[in-house]
Amino acid sequence: MSITTSGPVSDETIPIQVRRANRNKSLLTPGRRAFGVINAIFLTAFALVCVLPFINVLASSLATPGELATSSFILWPRTFTLEAYQYILSTPTIFRALGVSTIVTVGGTLISLILTSLMAYALSKKHLKGRRLINFLVVFTMLFSGGMIPTFLVVKNLGLIDSLWSLIIPVAINAFNFVIMRSFFQAIPESLEESARIDGCSELGVFWRIVLPLSLASIATIGLFYAVYYWNTYQSAILYINSSEKWPIQILLRQIVIVASGMNADETSVDVVPPAQSIRMAVIFIATLPMLVVYPFVQRFFVKGALIGSVKG
Template identity: 75%
Template sequence: MTVTPIPTPSATPDQIEPTKLVARKPRLRRRTPGERIFNAVNIVLLTGFALMCLIPFIHVIGSSFATPGELATSNFVLIPKEWTLAAWQYILSTPTIFRAMGVSVFVTVVGTFLSLVVTAMMAYALAKPYLLGRRSINFLVIFTMLFSGGMIPTFIVVSKLGLLDSLWSLILPATVNAFNLVIMRNFFQGIPDSLEEAARIDGCSEIGVFLRVVLPLSMASIATIGLFYAVTYWNTYMGAVLYINDSSKWPIQVLLRQVVIVSSGMNADATVVDVVPPAQSVKMAVIAVATLPMLAVYPFVQRYFVKGAMIGSVKG
């Protein structure tokens, strides 16, 4: 028995070659005159605001490299006519600046780490609806944003705890900020519960869920709150004036105050700033030294800043 093969229709060349799709570039819509004017006005305004923020810092840097004669004849210096390193040599030749910088760095690093740990743990607990007394604790936190004990009661508490003349007096009273706590709590409330339930099914404890699930998803909020805390600790001034009597434990901001007072001819502790009254350029150099560390840290957390602050402030 012979089997006759079934003839197959011959394929045409059009069917063999794949169809070529020609991608057309989207046609850009021409901007109207009103849109062009609007964009031009925006560019001018934003450039003006940027210069308003940048020019004072350029003035400080430029004045730190200017000669005393130029600063005496000109009240506003951006680019000095004659450059000198005398002011920078003066502040870098004395150990006082480095000691104060070391105090500020210690307070900022340790304080920021401790504040993030305490704030994150407290915010995670307050973000859970099953926490007993959650409403009362939230009320007490919000209450401190509106009312506080004041300077004298806080000084008495710090004194009774034996923290006077200790660097911990600059850290512990500012460990938790109510505003930062509310932002982080709202951020934690936006994390889906299904992720935490899945981790618990896999055997994670509550601490394991917090460390392995919640914190990795909250890097934007943590970086933002960390920047808030770091700036607060770095700019510590009033607490150091109230609680620190030993000049060797003063942070950079208090030393900057002494530099300004001595340069103005007022009475101050001259031994703190090496007896020699600093010139205007020295004052500008100290301001630059006190500002540069925060400017160096900000670019690394800037990409998290807007995301972390906005998400934590609109949810919950």
């Protein structure tokens, strides 16, 4: 049995999904379609510009010396070889340097997140006395710093020379990361914290049970910033680390490139030495790979944490 109706059909009788589809179709004008196509082409080209250098680095590190000598840009080597990686990994201290960088990165990131989050939470409270002065002093360091020599003298007087702590403590709190996290904490409604205090939470309890669970996006973003900085530690290690046993991976790989270039110039010292170009590419890839592995796990927090944390100044 079918039911027929006569007369015009009102908008209320049309399902909301159908109405939305019709509205979206009416909005797809030729100009909007053209813009979508151009936008997709531009974003695809931009993504290729970002990805192709990494592919070139990996392909060059796997290419043969003859291909590197004849080709300036390689995306797929004709013949694969692992000589560059075998040469780098044959260095007995490579794994020790990786361990040093891992310790500095993991430990430094945890310490920096703890100190930055506690400081940002305290200075996000309007009732804190001296809040404006402390915030001004922190932001002031973003524009002016003591410089290399005063910082070195401070590290030396603290007895941190030739210690892994010299790579962590002087940069434990970054002013830019602090401002982002403080702004994120300021955006959290105060009513949530007040309700927790009414239930008997202390200030640290409010921070641990209420604020931190709501700030995972910001914390993951700031943690990525800190991790990248600690992993790429280079200048601080040159200034403060004297023992080769405490070199991070960046310093050791630099030494490998220098030694490989010198050995490549004097071919009588060894039987087979990979070309310096392939070693440089392999070094770049090894130094970049850990961050490339970690980034996908925090990428979904990255944009949200960075944008929400920068809404308020």
